[in-house]
Amino acid sequence: MLMRWMCALALCLALPAQAAQLKIDLGHGVTILTTDQLLHRADARSVTIPGDVAYQRTMHYRAVPLRALLPGLAPDDHLRFAASDGFSAEIPASAILNRKGSQAWLAVEATTAPWPALPGNTRSAGPFYVVWTHPQAAHIGSEQWPYQLASIRRMNGVDARFPAIVPGASVPKDSPVRRGFAVFKRTCFACHTLNGEGDATLGPDLNLPYNPTEYLRADLLRAFIRNPQSLHRWPGAKMHGFPTQASLSDADLDAVLDYLRYMAKHKAAH
Incomplete structure (x- = not known):
């Protein structure tokens, strides 16, 4: 044998x-x-x-x-x-x-x-x-x-597949919320879901049960997105930050936070 x-x-x-x-x-x-x-x-x-x-x-x-x-x-x-x-x-x-x-x-x-x-x-x-x-x-x-x-x-595009993440029709086209939504789809949505919708499984949902804008101060949340290790020292962390203007401008980062604050008030039923 x-x-x-x-x-x-x-x-x-x-x-x-x-x-x-x-x-x-x-x-x-x-x-x-x-x-x-x-x-x-x-x-x-x-x-x-x-x-x-x-x-x-x-x-x-x-x-x-x-x-x-x-x-x-x-x-x-x-x-x-x-x-x-x-x-x-x-x-x-x-x-x-x-x-x-x-x-x-x-x-x-x-x-x-x-x-x-x-x-x-x-x-x-x-x-x-x-x-x-x-x-x-x-x-x-x-x-x-x-x-x-x-x-x-x-x-189909993200908006058609996942309607629960789309800002409402009353949000103006030139609103920072819509700009933030566009940036969110390009960056955050690759790892996270929102309102229980999305294909990614790498990171947690960003609106259920709580949105990060509900439990983190804006300055800490900005710092975390730029460098996740600035908030939690964790060698095994999978999230990569967006440390430079080239990867995520300050204006785009502010717009993402505007979108997240908006979605915190528009949670899907769960």
Whole structure:
């Protein structure tokens, strides 16, 4: 029995690591792509990413133009990028189809050449990671760099799917609340739900049972969003802050707080 177990173990160790799979659903059936398929595509190339969002330094990847993997995508389409850790990025198709300035790439981690572990993490950003060249040209934020990616799916926009997070019709179009809602969808909603709605499972709900504006002073909440460790020293924390104007301006941060204060008065029934 021992010899049989040792032979089985040796066989397992001799086998190559299993290729990871990415699921893409654009509404006409699910396509499954493996790391090997992607790495052997004719349009795969090496890209250099200065100031990589996940690794916080310059990184080099083998990658495929993301728009090439999404045939039939229209500029007004909306995509959800779901990660294996519960992160859920909402990215408009127009940003991916853009051919001027920034460009989205799907970086692919080879099983024979794994990427390093993420800072403060035991896992890498692989097996799939959306990276951008010249992201500033299209105002691409840090939440639009989903890593540990598992699936891409075309869906209705956030407002249609989750009406309980949308400000009421009486809120003026130029209101700071609506600006804050737009920023919230781009940043906070990738990790959190609100009023029990949303796809992300990484962070807690931001309105039920209590909204953070109800239990944190405004200055502490601003400091927490900029640097979560400023409020709670926790080496294992998963929340990344927005420390710079480039990732979240003071005006956008103030608008998010306006939106959260508004939603604190508009809780969903629970």
